[in-house]
Amino acid sequence: MAIVGAEEQRKRRRMERRRARLYVLAVGLFALIWMLPVIWTLVTSFRPETALQRNLASLIPYPFTTENWAFILRSSQLWKWLGNSAVVSTTHTLAQLTVCSLAAYAFARLDFHFKRPLYLLVLIGLMVPFEATFLPVYLLFSNLKLHNTLLALILPGIASSFAVFLLTQFFRGIPLELEEAAMMDGAGRFRIFLTIIIPLSTPVITALAIFTFLGNWNSYLWPIISATSSEVYTIVIGLRKLNQAWGDVNFYGRDMAAAVFTALPIIIFFFVFQRRIISGIAINSGIK
């Protein structure tokens, strides 16, 4: 009996494994179709222009050329734009984390006058989309003559209601006892903030940092109106500008290489922070 049972079980497990393999295969096939445009883009960037003119719809990079890529990688502009993006997004993210975590600490831990109305004022920001108020912000930067500077791309959005809200929620969950103990030792508020609150909040801060960075890197409306000189384009805007030739040929392979070049850094970023991004979505959406 026992032997038969084990046999049966093995069989069933084999069946299950086979079914699982089939399932993964089916999903894989679907994923392949889903990503077909990306694969096509990648392949196209390795095909010579003459071949592309004959037939665009091919997934075989033959004849093969690295000319498009050589051109893109030689381009001083693309590297400069990439550098701009890196500077802008990094500075923006660091500034947001600093400014918002400080404010969040006050809202989470201090009992002070006007706390409720002030916090409400912060929450109002959650309901004001940038798209509704960007024109006065634009005019403000005009008056300050700050357009076409990296600073103009960094400043808006540093004071994020969402960040303060998220951090306040998280800080509130940190046990008070830790803080009280430190206070007994004579630590001030700022020291507590730096030595207790921040280290204990690394998961939420990392998640916030990643999404702030991504959001700023990918932002479109603001940089496209503020940055009108190629000196200060971010890579996202630069790619858009490269694609607007009027009365000139389309360099198909080159455009595709530029598109991949633009996407690549952020894809690498994604694979480095993959786990945190995926768990971060749950944090940010308030599900967990």
Add this chain to the structure above:
Amino acid sequence: MNQMKTMLALALVLALLALPVAAQDAVEVNFMRFFGECADEFGETTDLSEAYGECGIIQTLANSFNAAQDEILVNTIVVDWPGVTELNANLAAGTPPDIMVLHGRRIPNYASRGLLTPLGDVLAGAGIDASDLTESARGFVEYNGELYGIPLDLHGHLWHINVDLWAEAGLVNEDGSPSIPYGMDEFMSHAEQFKEATGLPFLGMWTNGLSRNWMALVYQQEGGTVEDADGMPNINTEAGLNALNFLIMLRDEGHMTDNVDYPASEEIFLNGENGSHVNGTWVVNFYDNQVADPEAPLKNYYVHNFPTVYDQPAAWAGSHAWIIPQGGDPDPAKLEATLTFLDYLNDNNIEWARTGHSAVNTSVVNSDVYNEYPHRQEYAEFVPSAVIPPRENWSTAFESVMDEELSAAMIGEKTPEQALNDAQTRLEDFALFE
């Protein structure tokens, strides 16, 4: 004093972030233009004979100017066509470019707001001879009798012809040149004959932006116009309807390629998939280069002025002009440097004309080099037939509103009457609100 140092460093970093471009010793002239981004191809080229196409030539002009001297550094800022968004933005920011290319018809919009430098008095000092400008060219850049720009071309739509295909359809003269139809009957019989013989459409144009061709067709009709005596839009007219119905008919009868945007319409023509193609003066040089490629499907290329379908020749035209915006910091040294560069550009007007555009300086127009440019004689009739869009405040909206409404009629979303009526309403609303 450690903290002071840190603070200073921090302030320095912030200041650096705010600095747009590192300043050089030379006087820097910010030169804003469209015509595309080609710094990667022509960024180092200084030899004008190596340059081709609008972008290549203009980029090389700037390069060669920079290379020839070291007092002035021209810093090219490439913007999207038509550059108006960026100009507005930079005027708003009080950081207008020192010199910029603008379409002549937009000059009144800016000149009337005091945003352009009047050039009448300053040109002579810079050695620019405005009297060399052709009569019509002057008209493009004047406002209230004052000169606000230096035109660099007269550009407009031409008729680009695939001669081999025309020959196949028996539409060539004895000398092998295409036999150009004149008037509706000839045009239609050409189109029929062409379709019969080759099975291809006779004509191509980008159908998502028909305003220019439509406008030309309106002006080809006796009394046809798009503005009334008061300078208000006058779109919904008999002539307007005729022109639109004609375009729709061409498409419906299979004489015109449909549903194509700019690059696609180019592609179709260069692949020999239609008999002819309406596009601007700016592609003559470029198409000529394409034909030189032995593998190109288009082998025998001819270019004529825009087809005359109605009573008289008329072609959409415009003018690019150099303007000097006002509103930045007035700096005499900068203005002088800008004018020196402007003078250089003006002196090299003949290079720019290589693109296919018509020149605007009498001395260039009469020169042999100019007249011997490839194909130049084939479209000699373009200049006398050129019609520019109204120079009214609503001209900023004219092209985009008309493109949209005409295209709505083409794709069948609206009847032609309704489309013109809507265009009239929208432009009128725009003009009145201004």
Add this chain to the structure above:
Amino acid sequence: MSGFGIDRAVEALFGFFEIFNPIVEPYRRFHEKLPPKLQQTVTAFLFILPFGILYAIFTILPIFQTFYISLHKWEIMGTNIRYIGLRNFERLLTRDTQFHQAFEQTILFVALTIPIIFVGLFFALMLNRPVKGIGIFRTIFYLPNIIAVTVIGLIWARVFASSGRGLINAFLENFDAGPIPFLDQGDLATLVVSFTTLWWTVGFSMLVFLAGLQDISQALYDAAKVDGANSWRRFRHITIPGLRRPFAFLCILQVIASFQIFGQVDVMTGGGPAGNTRTIVYNIFETSFLYFQVGYGTAMAVIMFAVLLVISLFQLALFRDQGVGS
């Protein structure tokens, strides 16, 4: 995180702060005499100050300015600025057919992008299985979401380009079929932009649903199984109610995001064909920068703001009802 590094940095920082002692010390003595709540108020304000300044400048002030500017004729170059009362709104609501079309188009985009949530749910259910190797697909489907709109728009505009310069039409050409004018017919272009948005953002919905699915207790399913509930009934009575919160969250987010569609349109269609894909934000952009009427553009922003505010309040009410977000 190694506490060692942080501690060292903090000590260094505080060492640096000691330089301020000559100013800070006298104040500290005064500070300690204050009532505790006032003490905390001072501290709190110092903590909030950097945020407060930036927040006031870039969020709060612009709200008021938006309303102020919308009552003016105001050209972006700073020319012809004058108060005109509600005339912008009058033109906007009664005569401006372009704005009406843009508004309708935006609503259409909102409607057409709602299915993203359901596709996201489908993906989540597809991947929510304890099968080895399935994790990688989560990554694959989410990946487009982190890529910039210019790249996404460029790729898909080329997939759908109307002539042989587009992937699909080049493919069809091999069979002498097509071309299909994807981006040259209003309805098709709207669908193409919506589909692109789906491809781009569905990974986000998927991940939110996956998180939601993992929150549903396995015990519920086991109990239902014991009771003999089939898989459909388990889905209907356990999974669906369990996903109410992520669903509400995504709905609101999707509506707000679609209301602000700009990048896809700017990159792929430029608002065309025939103005068919012009959205509100695109219209604001055009009006303010191309036609330089920033006063008029701001009036449009006010209308959009009002609509979004209603949606946001709805969101708050909904979240409160369901206890979401806390």
